[in-house]
Amino acid sequence: MSMTRLQPDTQPVLEARRARGRPAPGFRMSKVAIVGSCITRDLWRFRGGSPAERPPELLYVSRTSLPSLFATPLAGFRPAARPPGGLRPQPHRALLADLEKTALASLVAFRPTHLIFDFIDERFDLLSVGGTLITHSWELDASGYRRQAALRGARPIPRLSAACDRLWLNAAAELAAFVRATPLAEAKLILHSARWAHRRRTAQGRLAAVSGVEVLPGQTADLGRHNDLLARYEAAFTELMPALARIEAPAHRLADERHQWGFSPFHYVPEYYAAIWRQLEGLGVPEGLSA
Numbered sequence: 001m002s003m004t005r006l007q008p009d010t011q012p013v014l015e016a017r018r019a020r021g022r023p024a025p026g027f028r029m030s031k032v033a034i035v036g037s038c039i040t041r042d043l044w045r046f047r048g049g050s051p052a053e054r055p056p057e058l059l060y061v062s063r064t065s066l067p068s069l070f071a072t073p074l075a076g077f078r079p080a081a082r083p084p085g086g087l088r089p090q091p092h093r094a095l096l097a098d099l100e101k102t103a104l105a106s107l108v109a110f111r112p113t114h115l116i117f118d119f120i121d122e123r124f125d126l127l128s129v130g131g132t133l134i135t136h137s138w139e140l141d142a143s144g145y146r147r148q149a150a151l152r153g154a155r156p157i158p159r160l161s162a163a164c165d166r167l168w169l170n171a172a173a174e175l176a177a178f179v180r181a182t183p184l185a186e187a188k189l190i191l192h193s194a195r196w197a198h199r200r201r202t203a204q205g206r207l208a209a210v211s212g213v214e215v216l217p218g219q220t221a222d223l224g225r226h227n228d229l230l231a232r233y234e235a236a237f238t239e240l241m242p243a244l245a246r247i248e249a250p251a252h253r254l255a256d257e258r259h260q261w262g263f264s265p266f267h268y269v270p271e272y273y274a275a276i277w278r279q280l281e282g283l284g285v286p287e288g289l290s291a
Helices: 011-019 038-046 089-100 103-110 138-143 162-181 223-240 270-282
Strands: 032-036 058-062 114-117 126-129 132-135 155-157 188-192 199-201 207-209 214-216 245-247
Touching (some): 032 038, 038 058, 038 270, 089 103, 155 162, 188 223
Parallel strands (some): 032 114, 188 245
């Protein structure tokens, strides 16, 4: 996205208009969209935002997968009027967006100035059902929606399978074309590179290995294979997409047993989020989004 350098004599005028609360002509308020997971959304929590609700200038698309984003809505699905299964409102909204396929339209309508991707939620298997694809998230199981007729006979597509790889790469190419053809092309595109942590900081402050990881209850996960998958996804995504800025903090990828959402190999220590936030500020994401 090209930028015009201000002439010296126009800078004071711009600053005066901003000080009076009247944006200068052409000025656009920063709006951030996330297609990813809590590792990016939690950045705003650490900057004082509410952990339960998103700030008004932030759009959060989560609990989905690129193949699911571009699939057709699940025919015959009936959403509950209120979040079922003890789900909070935001996770339920994310689940409905995955089933009803509303995320792409929401992204375009939002017209973000910054669009951040992370692939930590690309750990769940896909489900093939009713001629479409959906994400087999914990929220889907907790909701009870799988008891609906629309979801009967769902066939799993394991995340670490060759079939899922093909679906994901095809969807990544489709997303790249979609970004180029829509107002999303005007956004600053950012890849938040992340991995599952191999080590954790215990509640007593000691360091220990991460073990016994599960994707869903009873579904054990191979940490190394999932990290290899993330590396392949990120490399392919970078090749396919328009120019991306990359943010990462490998030195601070340490799981935190005292994390607000509980222990997980991608619930990191506070130092991680602080390091990522500094990089976002360098890309023009203002702290004021969480106000």
